[in-house]
Amino acid sequence: MAKLTLVYGLRLLPSEEVAEVGEGAVKLRNGHEAHVTLHIIEGSKEEIERQLRTSVEAFFDLYPEI
Numbered sequence: 001m002a003k004l005t006l007v008y009g010l011r012l013l014p015s016e017e018v019a020e021v022g023e024g025a026v027k028l029r030n031g032h033e034a035h036v037t038l039h040i041i042e043g044s045k046e047e048i049e050r051q052l053r054t055s056v057e058a059f060f061d062l063y064p065e066i
Helices: 045-061
Strands: 023-027 033-037
């Protein structure tokens, strides 16, 4: 299996301050660009941690070949 790179980012902001979330861009060595969908999780610290764990597990479920 090829070596993989997981691209991610995290930032906590006050919920009432977030107006819009776009997508992240990743420039590839071959000159192309890939896009990363950004997601929002709102709640208490514990709720965010629980949902983040669930989301990461679900992400890898999408790629059973790895």
